[in-house]
Amino acid sequence: MALTVALWGFSWIAMKSLTGYIGPFDLVMSRYAIAFLVLFAVLLLSRQPWACPRPYGLNLWIAVFQTSGFQCLCQLALVTGGAGQVVTLAYTMPFWAALFAWLILGEQPTRWHMLGFLLAGVGLVGIVAPWRGLGSLTGSLLALAGGASWGLGMVLAKKMFQRYRPNVLTLTCWQMFLGAVVTFPLTLIFPQRPVVWAPELFWGVAYMSVGASALGWWLWMSVVRRVSATVAGMSSLGVPILTVVLAWFLLGERPTWLELTGVGFIMSGLLVVNLAPVLDRSRG
Template sequence: MTTVSSSRRPALVALALLTLVWSYNWIVMKQALRYSGPFEFSALRYVFGSVVLFAVLLLRGESLRPPPLWPTTLIGLAQTTGFQLFVQSALLAGGAGRTALLAYTMPFWVVLIGWLALGDRPTRRLWLGLAVAAAGLALVLDPWHGLGSAGSSALALAGGACWAIGVVGSKRLFQRGGTSALSLTAWQMLIGTLAVVVIALVVPERPIEWSNWFIGALVYNALLASGLAWLLWSYVVERLPANVAGLSSLVIPIAGVGFAWLVLGERPTLTEGTGIVLIAAALALVNLRRGG
């Protein structure tokens, strides 16, 4: 048992670092929008992020041959283009903590899309998780007190759904074999980035205010959130059981809510806090479905 624990320790450290990088990035992205429009920031972030990932591919000696084109294109348009543009737009009007939480409803969309696309019928435990999540989501959205944040919330949920499409597409591609996680991540990001760049060029936005803080946000996103974090993720998936790796889907949005409270003063109301607890419990049910 000691040997197993020792072998997992580096992967658990990687998971903790990954959680810190991705959860705090919601604060970085929210503050970066003070200096840039969402589309131009997304384009710059992922151009540099793609460069970092392909550099990692070269350093690791992996083949630069692209995975199957059409599945990779679908994954890139969903997981990079759709997800990033939806959540960046949501951050314009919505809080960083709420946006993170709603975007990380991705596991629930995976269950539903997997059922429709792959025939993976949800178990009773998954249905219970979806029901608890729906109750928590209703409390977070708080529709009986007005729908002022409904647009931002819908964009964040759409981002989560796009991410889920990318996850299901990746699962189908991995089942065919012959594609590494890092190669697929790099190529789908490149393809998705090309679409983001086109949209950023076409949609008019306010000029970028180049400042030390904005440049720092780009560096954080390119090197850490888009580069190092995906490398850590591939390492975690390789070394840890799926249910343990899946815990990041639970910890990251909750940590994002905490950072938003501490850094941005986004204190949840009692109703929102109750909803957050319910969604966290539902995420645990979904992510730990293989743990018991």
């Protein structure tokens, strides 16, 4: 999970920088198409099963909500919103995931989970600071919708692992393929900006494809398989924390005391949620 956070933390900066070189849907489709080719080659070389996991319907819905829907909505949000603002709003995902996990998987949050949610929620409010305005309303709503879409898709992926136990690398590979297929019609329906062929585009897409998509989503699916949907969702809050830190050191965007306090609350919430089983046993 720590490596996933690192890969995805850098990816938000890369995605924002690429908005001037390629359209949002073109970027999502190309990164997933390349990631599929990379992972399929790994499957063949490692002699792992490469057939698309069943059931196909559930596999497709995971791609619609988590793989494609989340990325497309957030990429659109980045066109009008700042990277820090968008990533923070998108990472309301753990709260959506907890709700969907309760409704779909029956994972009822414990009192420790609720305390962790409260601490993390206070932290997110401190970072977003809605009283200062949310920037572009459209971008904010798109980012929130992206978080909800990812939360639902992640819970469906957890359901896939619980009931059908697919090979993680194989499922991730076909998620990249389905993500590209689902996104392709959007590149035709919605006008895209002309592609600017530049070295920045090449390196940016290479990182987004191999690092953030192929490796990042494989690691993420490995986490989802091993822990509850609630814990996986809360653990992903490390990404907006890292984004704040990267913006500080790489972009000179010094965080305010309120943002640093928000980071502290989120880290406290993560600690409580991940230690919830131990805390429950100690009280029992």
